[in-house]
Amino acid sequence: xxxxxxxxxxxxxxxxxxxxxxxxxxxxxxxxxxxxxxxxxxxxxxxxxxxxxxxxxxxxxxxxxxxxxxxxxxxxxxxxxxxxxxxxxxxxxxxxxxxxxxxxxxxxxxxxxxxxxxxxxxxxxxxxxxxxxxxxxxxxxxxxxxxxxxxxxxxxxxx
Numbered sequence: 001x002x003x004x005x006x007x008x009x010x011x012x013x014x015x016x017x018x019x020x021x022x023x024x025x026x027x028x029x030x031x032x033x034x035x036x037x038x039x040x041x042x043x044x045x046x047x048x049x050x051x052x053x054x055x056x057x058x059x060x061x062x063x064x065x066x067x068x069x070x071x072x073x074x075x076x077x078x079x080x081x082x083x084x085x086x087x088x089x090x091x092x093x094x095x096x097x098x099x100x101x102x103x104x105x106x107x108x109x110x111x112x113x114x115x116x117x118x119x120x121x122x123x124x125x126x127x128x129x130x131x132x133x134x135x136x137x138x139x140x141x142x143x144x145x146x147x148x149x150x151x152x153x154x155x156x157x158x159x
Contacts, residue, residue: 004104009157011041015147017154018095018102021086030092031074036102037084046082051134053078053126054116058135059085061117069101073132080124103147109139 006021019035039046047055056077063073074088089098112132121127146154 006035009139011136012043014041014156015154015158016040016084016142017150018098019157020093020095023092029090032089032093033094034087034089034093034098035079035084036087038138039083040144041081041083044083047078047138048131048134049081049082050129050131051138052082052085054119054130054132054135055085055109055138057099057116057124057130058112059087059105062105063087063101064109066101066104069075099147100151103143106139106143106147110136112136 005142014037016037016039019037021033021035023030031108060076063076064070066073069089074090076085076087078085087098112135116126116130116132119127119130
């Protein structure tokens with residue numbers, strides 16, 4: 001079996017950032033999968049499921065309600081390794097195209113207070129596994145440490 005592309009990225013040197021993971025053609029359309037890497041793999045602790053679950057709920061809600069981007073959102077959700085999330089958008093896009101969107105989304109997540117969208121038992125299959133305080137903290141950390149001063153090294157996978 002061929003190794004899939006995401007397993008060819010050296011996770012020992014990968015830093016938090018926004019990376020194009022892949023581009024796929026569906027008929028005449030292109031969809032772009034982004035690797036929104038929030039922690040340094042194998043060097044920093046992974047995110048716990050509760051805060052990552054909250055990030056998923058907040059991020060998906062924000063994106064699907066965004067005035068400009070809502071019709072391009074295919075998927076937003078956590079990576080199995082718990083070091084970040086995947087964002088799939090319709091269009092042939094580059095990392096630099098969504099930096100502003102990511103700043104908006106992570107600011108929304110950092111500042112969010114109140115009832116987590118979709119976190120009632122009738123709305124979610126694991127509604128008790130949420131941690132808003134840690135989701136706020138991790139969003140703030142990603143904003144300050146990565147998004148506020150993002151450069152090409154954090155927009156393109158390392159060679």
